[in-house]
Amino acid sequence: MPKDHGIGASSKRREDVRFLTGRGRYTDDINLTGQAYAAFVRSQVAHGRLRGVDTSAAAAMPGVLHVFTGKDFESVGGLPCGWQVTDRHGKPMLEPRHPVLAHGKVRHVGDPIALVVAETAEQARDAAEAVVAEIEELPAVIDMKAAVRGGPLVHDELGSNLCYDWGFVEENREAVDQAIRNAHHVTTLELVNQRLVPNAMEPRVAVGDYNPATDETTLYTTSQNPHVIRLLMGAFVLGIPEHKLRVVAPDVGGGFGSKIFHYAEEAAVTFAARALKRPVKWTASRSESFVTDAQGRDHVTKIELALDKDGHFLAIRTETYANMGAYLSTFAPSVPTWLHGTLMAGNYKTPLIYVNVKAVFTNTVPVDAYRGAGRPEATFQLERVIDKAAREMGIDPVEIRRRNFIDSFPYQTPVAVQYDTGNYHATMDKLLEIADVAGFEKRLQESKARGMLRGLGINCYIEACGIAPSNLVGQLGARAGLYESATVRVNATGGIVVMTGSHSHGQGHETSFAQVISEMIGVPESQVEIIHGDTANTPMGMGTYGSRSIAVGGSAMVRAANKIIAKAKKIAAHLLEASDADIELKDGKFTVAGTDKSVDWGSVCLAAYVPHNYPLADLEPGLEETAFYDPSNFTFPAGAYACEVEVDPETGKVTVDRFAAADDFGNIINPMIVDGQVHGGLAQGIGQALLETTAYDENGQLLTGSYMDYAMPRADDLPFYRVDHSCKTPCTHNPLGVKGCGEAGAIGSPPAVVNAVIDALHRGGMTHVTHIDMPLSPSRVWAAMQR
């Protein structure tokens, strides 16, 4: 009988009531008294010298309050980068200035040049058209290899477009080279992990507000981590002390990473609000989102896998060009390095690994973390090259993986991380079962009878989630800690409010976090409220990304709740005239062990706030506790995915007919929410595999800048999924034993789709096709078939 509440129950998402009835409160729903509206003037060329900005005509237009340009921002800081990578030679990465509004040069289409503030949004937009930017267009550099071969410099002062040349583990380099030279077999694969546009359903919005009477500044923004924005914008850009700056991220309609970062628009509207002493709102259009939201992926990779005669992996060597775009977005340098190189061991015992990453500046929109962030890129190249190796060596793709699975834990990889727990054979067994791999042959014959090609792709994945141990990431170049905080506030009448530093923008924390508290204390879930997204009421928060909320934020909440329980037991002990060591809490009732003496949760809470009969000499009144949690290791969700496709031999069109995912997420709080997270991730991964790409022309114009040209996955592009997360090896180092599930689907699915298409073509006799770059559009598949 499945549980109906607490940990393990599929409690219905309480937040959906407001989302589905149109009662969500998103940033654009916030309208402040006296609010003015902002519109940005943006560069239409990818690269150019900004000779001047004439704002006179715009400033004279109806309703215009002020027009700001880069000059106005000379007195404030640039947008900071939160991670410094050190290159193979021990030198820090090249780090360009990132002005709030362009100054001196424009570096990508969409680079903001001026900010018009007017009484209405229409007046602001009209006036923005009247701003004349004098730009001397320069040749743009779009291709990464051309950029490092001596193309035009994106940042003249850096003297190079190569941000860093990273080697990992540099000490292994020669040993890896030697192992590859001496190996029985080496499989080589060159591939592209294409650039993606995140496309959160809600475009970015920012409302700046300033109260001159109190000198308090507030920013309402579409963010996954309001505290981080407060720190970055307050301390590094605008110079506002944190106690005078409040950042609120209310309901946020999807982020997928793109709303982690501190953007120019947030700083600009806050600056404008302070200057004009009026609230200033900016709402991105979809067209603006396409050229300003940090984009994802964009790696060009060569990977080599060395094997012995039995198909055991001996060494892996990779060389990757990773696009940074025109500026370093907040966490961009970490994505192709520490979130990518450290995962190159995958689920396998490969003793020697060397990863080389060249991060490159180009005249394109900045690239940063997008659902999976580095881990999809690692998984894709590894699982594709293993598939190719299996084919070359005549070993079944499942068998070659099993032969190399890590099977004892903890396991120290050669790429710095230690997997605490896992069972890769178990998830593979479960996958073969739920995917009905035994029935594939029959389905293959049915497809053949209809003149269709059919293929089966299987792969594994591992990811490092629950980011991250602060002392470790500090050594790796992070300029922030990655703990989480929570305050648990118990009211006099027993209701519980949890203020968490995690941020929910679709993940359902308000439901799942309440389930944890309900389980721990034994009160109904409805008695627990989860508050997030406002720096004014949460002690500190590093936010939500990297599948870290339940593992890190949940753990902080458990710690705070444990403090609450410990104090409540002392109060109960006093009320029951017993020793607090003898008090047990079960189902919302405190009992003296071995007796029938008890007091309920509500009475203890009331005593805490109405301390008439209370140990005041030993215990403070009230029942509110705060805890911080800094993880001691990453968590390592892992699993196995299977995709079955049909390929139309006449057109090259790929149809995903079946998709199965067997994941090990450790313990599960809400299975239904986990299903939903996996479903969404799979949609994004299959979208990458089959549909999505970001195309710039040679001048740096974004050609896929709307939904007419950027193909998002739709319901009819996707099959009914079979997902399972019954294989559980609980995380060994956090109190809930959870690992995180937010990104798995997007990480594990692209190689499954591509493996399946290659399998279909091979079964159809086209054995010359060893790889097709994503997206596997009909034209690309058809062209590959004709070669």
Added chain:
Amino acid sequence: MELSDARDIKADPATVWAAILDPEVLKACIPGCQELTGSVDEGFEATVVQKVGPVKATFHGAVTLSDIVPGESATLSGEGKGGAAGFARGSARVRLSPVEGGTRLSYDVEAHVGGKLAQLGSRLIDGFARKLADDFFARFQAVVEGDEGAEAPPEVAEVKKGWFKRLVSR
């Protein structure tokens, strides 16, 4: 995008050449041209209204003639800024050669767009630029040749055909 084509015009090369250098002809032939002022030596200022897919805009820009080899060839270049709609620029290298009964006008056109035009209309740009070039040279042919034999698209019908030829032959 790039495209090349040729047309045979029933007029001698000198007449065709004179037409190329005539601002009134340019104004009549640039599709959507609302205004054109200036001269060959100093360049022209033009205002052109065009609609590319979902983006309609008024482009203000310069048209210049360069690389002039009298009687033989010239390059027409234009760059128009359409405000929030983006920008477009293009050039046409035009060459004249005598053929029986007239002049062969060959052209190589190159066009680029930027900003919202590229972001929203890129898929349509190739076809659009081809149509624009076709329209231009069809109008040009109509203006120079007069009524007879011009294969002008219907929207060119309002161009008073043949007036240039009548003008120069007077």
